[in-house]
Amino acid sequence: MERGSGFSFMKYGTAASLAMVLLAYWFRPPGESRLDDRLDTVLSSLLRAESKVGINNARPRVAIGLGGCVDILVDGVRLLNKIGLPPTDQPLHHDYIENADQLAQSFAYFFVPGAAAERFVMNNTLFSQLVEASRELPGNRWSIGGNAPVMAGRMATEGCDVLLGGSFSPDFADVLSQHITVAGNVVEEPDIHLILEYPSGATWGQYTARRANRYIVHSDDHNPYLASLQDFEDKLQEFHPDLLVMGGLQMMDSFPFRQGERKTLLSRLGNLLSSSSPRTGVHFEMASFVDEGLMGDLLLLVLPNADSLGMNEQELPNLLSLLRGSNVTVLSDPNPRVATVLDQMRELYRLVNQRYRNANEDSGVDANAAAAKGRPLSRLHVHTLAFQAMIVTRGSQWKNTMSAVAKASLTANRHVCGSPDIDPSKARLIMDESFSVSRQEGSQRIPLEETRPVSCWDEDDYEICVAPNLVCTDVYQTAGGGDNISAAGLVLQI
Numbered sequence: 001m002e003r004g005s006g007f008s009f010m011k012y013g014t015a016a017s018l019a020m021v022l023l024a025y026w027f028r029p030p031g032e033s034r035l036d037d038r039l040d041t042v043l044s045s046l047l048r049a050e051s052k053v054g055i056n057n058a059r060p061r062v063a064i065g066l067g068g069c070v071d072i073l074v075d076g077v078r079l080l081n082k083i084g085l086p087p088t089d090q091p092l093h094h095d096y097i098e099n100a101d102q103l104a105q106s107f108a109y110f111f112v113p114g115a116a117a118e119r120f121v122m123n124n125t126l127f128s129q130l131v132e133a134s135r136e137l138p139g140n141r142w143s144i145g146g147n148a149p150v151m152a153g154r155m156a157t158e159g160c161d162v163l164l165g166g167s168f169s170p171d172f173a174d175v176l177s178q179h180i181t182v183a184g185n186v187v188e189e190p191d192i193h194l195i196l197e198y199p200s201g202a203t204w205g206q207y208t209a210r211r212a213n214r215y216i217v218h219s220d221d222h223n224p225y226l227a228s229l230q231d232f233e234d235k236l237q238e239f240h241p242d243l244l245v246m247g248g249l250q251m252m253d254s255f256p257f258r259q260g261e262r263k264t265l266l267s268r269l270g271n272l273l274s275s276s277s278p279r280t281g282v283h284f285e286m287a288s289f290v291d292e293g294l295m296g297d298l299l300l301l302v303l304p305n306a307d308s309l310g311m312n313e314q315e316l317p318n319l320l321s322l323l324r325g326s327n328v329t330v331l332s333d334p335n336p337r338v339a340t341v342l343d344q345m346r347e348l349y350r351l352v353n354q355r356y357r358n359a360n361e362d363s364g365v366d367a368n369a370a371a372a373k374g375r376p377l378s379r380l381h382v383h384t385l386a387f388q389a390m391i392v393t394r395g396s397q398w399k400n401t402m403s404a405v406a407k408a409s410l411t412a413n414r415h416v417c418g419s420p421d422i423d424p425s426k427a428r429l430i431m432d433e434s435f436s437v438s439r440q441e442g443s444q445r446i447p448l449e450e451t452r453p454v455s456c457w458d459e460d461d462y463e464i465c466v467a468p469n470l471v472c473t474d475v476y477q478t479a480g481g482g483d484n485i486s487a488a489g490l491v492l493q494i
Contacts, residue, residue: 040424041450043470047422049406049454053492059179060494063241064152065165065232066269067223067248068184069191070172071145072134073479076196076215077204080107082133087205093330095290096254097121097217107196107215111204113334114211115314116478118288120218120254127219130194141477144172145193146223147247147285150480154411154487156180160494163239165232167222183235184228193218195479211334211385212416214478223251226265233272242494244276246306247285247483249298254291262294266301273305274374281397281494282375285486286311286319290330295322304356304374308398309348310486313384316344323351338387338435338466339443345380345391346438349462352377379493383408383485386431388467390489394458402454404492405467411488412469418476427470435466 085100091108097119103126110117121127134140144153152164156177164176167184176182196215201208236244246269252262273282284306289295299322303309311319317332333340359373378393388408392401413422434447437457446455448468456465 036424038450039427039429039470042429042448042453042468043422043424043427045451045453046406046410046467046470049403050410053400053403060160060243060491061163061239061241062152062155062160062243062245062490062494063163063165063232063236063239064148064155064245065183065248066148066226066228066246067251068144068146068149068164068166068168068172068228069193069218069220069223070169071143071193071195071479072131073141073143073195073197073477074134074137075139076107076111076198077202078137079130079134079194079196080104080204082137083129087207091207093290094119097126098123100126103217108204108207110213110215110331111198111202111209112207113331114198114200114209114213115331115334116213116215116288116312116482118216118218118250118253120220122219122256124219127217130217131192134194144168144175145195145480147287147483148245149176150483151245151247151285151487152180153177154484155491158488158491160491163232163235163241165228167228181235181239183232185231187222191218191220191222193220195477197475197478199475212475212478213334216479218251220251220255223248224255224257226269229265229268229272236272240277241280243281243283243490244273245283245285245487245490246273246302247287249294249302250287250289252291252294253289254294263297263301266297270301270305273302276305279397281308281379282306283308283310283379283486283490285309285483286315288314289318290328292322292328295319295328299323303352304359307375307377307396308379308381308490309352309377310381310383310482310489312482313341313382316341316348316382320344320348320351323348323355335385335430337439338389338431339437339439341382341384341387341389342437342464342466343439345382345389345464346459349377349380349391381408381486381489383412383482385469385471387469388412388465388485388489390465391462392465392493393462398493400492401463401465402456404489405465406454407492408485408489409467409469412481412485413472415481415484416472416475416478422470423474424470426472426474428473429468430471431468437464 088104092105152162156179162180200212318329321329378396380391454467
């Protein structure tokens with residue numbers, strides 16, 4: 001995360017991207033296909049949509065928690081080869097990792113479909129071996145990691161003042177943006193997370209990755225305890241945020257808490273969220289959860305206090321499955337169709353709001369009264385490799401939905417390609433030329449119009465917007481993509 005104002009990034013990044021589109025047009029060889037013309041037009045149109053609205057002179061105030069770590073990003077296949085771990089002949093899902101065989105099986109399970117995953121390593125010896133091997137790998141990169149710090153960095157870059165709840169070493173706290181204030185303990189040895197990245201087409205033995213993604217392992221012993229919660233809560237009262245964002249709770253997944261310890265921590269967090277001002281939007285960022293006990297606690301204590309949710313194509317069906325009363329969905333289609341995602345989003349929106357209404361009817365409280373339990377869900381953002389989709393309740397506090405979805409799409413490319421300037425020669429469209437708004441027979445089909453690539457329409461009490469992604473073909477990093485995308489989408493809606 002680089003120090004500096006987000007205004008220059010936004011201004012010059014957009015201008016440079018437009019310039020690159022013009023240069024690509026004028027210097028294109030005569031034989032270039034129409035697909036390139038289409039991509040250039042879509043990029044120009046998304047840039048215009050993004051720039052239609054901006055942040056006003058008063059910088060929005062955003063509080064983001066909880067946790068933080070140091071990420072070591074490495075080539076996943078090279079790391080496994082370095083420690084001498086051969087490809088397994090049995091890809092398997094494991095809730096957590098206890099030995100090298102389980103690591104190989106779990107990595108292979110998610111590697112082939114190119115699905116994102118994050119797992120806790122209970123074996124300290126194995127994790128130390130992985131860390132030491134990662135340090136020695138040429139091309140490794142270090143950065144501040146964790147959902148909260150990554151989202152904080154993006155929002156500070158985009159023009160917000162941020163209160164960040166997390167624990168950092170002095171060296172890493174020094175590289176945070178000047179617009180980020182840290183609330184949390186100073187730690188001498190921060191937790192390390194290993195980001196095993198791989199590009200589309202990568203091979204490991206007999207396995208080939210169908211898309212670029214990452215597999216994360218950690219042996220975290222600070223973040224599961226929400227160590228910065230008290231300091232964050234104390235400073236939050238004076239900060240008066242316009243938006244409160246919560247993420248990083250997957251650090252609790254499969255962690256060996258003592259009986260009742262996790263629920264006590266999440267109850268404290270739930271009380272913090274429920275005590276926030278009704279004028280303050282509350283966003284919860286989903287993650288890769290496999291512990292059904294933890295998911296049950298989140299559904300009871302955290303999600304009811306959020307009016308905005310962000311997630312990817314794996315996390316959406318997982319959460320929906322729990323709300324339906326079924327088991328955790330470990331692996332879902334990594335490249336779902338638009339109609340499938342929209343149907344899942346509609347059902348999630350309906351189920352969450354039905355739970356809200358039921359909770360208030362059971363207690364005899366008018367859902368619109370000040371004493372209402374929790375908040376209705378009024379914003380749902382799902383990001384996939386191919387597209388962005390958002391549902392926003394009409395008349396809610398969330399504004400500029402069309403521009404926000406465009407910004408989220410552009411941010412996906414900027415982050416994965418590692419550049420604020422979007423190079424059309426390093427991008428491609430994989431979203432279909434038209435899509436159905438639902439899997440129901442006879443549903444409307446909407447064409448992808450190059451000059452108006454963001455499609456928005458009204459249904460029931462909400463608006464839906466869908467935008468194609470300019471998928472980066474020269475991958476710099478995938479880790480942190482969802483956090484950057486979600487944060488960028490929120491910035492224009494505060």
